[in-house]
Amino acid sequence: MNLTHIFTDPPILIVIMTFISSTIFCITKYRYVNKNLKIFQAFLVNFKKSDLNFRFKEIDEWMCANPYVSSAWLEFKNTLIFSESVALKSEDDDLTYQEVSSTVQNIQTTVDPLYFFNEESLLTTKFNYKLLQTIPTILTGFGPLFTFLNIAIAFGKIDFSTQERTIASVAGLMSSMQIAALVSVIAVGSSLIFLIIEKILYGQMCAKPLGQVQDTIAHLFDNISSEKFLFELLRETKIQNNSVSNLIVAMPNHFKTALNTGIASNLVPYLENLIFGINQMNKQLKENAKASGGADAVDDLF
Numbered sequence: 471m472n473l474t475h476i477f478t479d480p481p482i483l484i485v486i487m488t489f490i491s492s493t494i495f496c497i498t499k500y501r502y503v504n505k506n507l508k509i510f511q512a513f514l515v516n517f518k519k520s521d522l523n524f525r526f527k528e529i530d531e532w533m534c535a536n537p538y539v540s541s542a543w544l545e546f547k548n549t550l551i552f553s554e555s556v557a558l559k560s561e562d563d564d565l566t567y568q569e570v571s572s573t574v575q576n577i578q579t580t581v582d583p584l585y586f587f588n589e590e591s592l593l594t595t596k597f598n599y600k601l602l603q604t605i606p607t608i609l610t611g612f613g614p615l616f617t618f619l620n621i622a623i624a625f626g627k628i629d630f631s632t633q634e635r636t637i638a639s640v641a642g643l644m645s646s647m648q649i650a651a652l653v654s655v656i657a658v659g660s661s662l663i664f665l666i667i668e669k670i671l672y673g674q675m676c677a678k679p680l681g682q683v684q685d686t687i688a689h690l691f692d693n694i695s696s697e698k699f700l701f702e703l704l705r706e707t708k709i710q711n712n713s714v715s716n717l718i719v720a721m722p723n724h725f726k727t728a729l730n731t732g733i734a735s736n737l738v739p740y741l742e743n744l745i746f747g748i749n750q751m752n753k754q755l756k757e758n759a760k761a762s763g764g765a766d767a768v769d770d771l772f
Contacts, residue, residue: 481616489660499597507679546586606661613657620650
């Protein structure tokens with residue numbers, strides 16, 4: 471039996487076409503994933519951890535506009551904690567800004583970024599991954615299916631009516647048995663070849679770029695637990711409450727000191743000047759009385 475007859479046999483042709491079309495489909499989808507992951511990685515490397523606070527809007531707009539990562543980004547954005555500042559006014563009416571927490575200096579997340587940017591969200595959901603996983607099983611299943619089908623058809627063609635027909639039908643049976651065996655071999659072989667090709671392509675075109683993207687995101691956004699962040703806020707609140715309590719306790723002493731200082735610096739000199747003026751006026755009145763020869767009524771009274 472020549473090779474042309476073998477490869478034009480319908481069962482073998484079905485197995486070969488299934489293998490070729492599945493391989494093309496696998497390569498096409500993996501190239502699509504690889505292209506988008508490289509675009510995503512090229513965008514992320516343009517940012518630094520210190521740039522996130524004032525370039526977050528740029529990141530957010532790009533992520534939301536990119537359909538490949540928009541769904542994962544929208545879920546991840548809800549876990550972000552921004553470095554908030556409180557505006558404080560000084561005695562000179564100058565505004566100063568103080569961080570709410572001393573540990574939250576950049577944009578942080580309460581959930582590990584890998585929970586959102588993972589294999590499922592960036593790889594397997596972007597194409598029919600389950601179909602690719604079942605193709606080796608389908609190819610393997612073609613083997614026994616077409617083998618027993620050929621055997622059943624071959625046994626149905628056996629004719630024992632005459633010696634010549636018997637010899638011809640047995641020869642056809644042997645030819646069909648050979649085709650049936652080749653179908654199983656080709657089916658199992660194509661399944662193994664596809665499995666090897668798929669694993670190699672997945673590792674090089676999907677898993678490797680995904681790992682780079684995950685490393686970049688993990689370095690951009692520090693992970694902090696929500697319990698730790700609440701503890702930091704509680705600690706800062708206690709520090710501020712302690713400062714306020716100390717200020718309230720020290721306020722009477724400060725008021726007393728300020729009052730004494732005000733009296734000593736303003737009221738006492740004023741009273742001294744007033745007494746000095748009265749004494750001068752009294753002295754002048756006495757001198758005028760003596761000059762006129764009359765007695766001083768105040769002196770006569772006392």
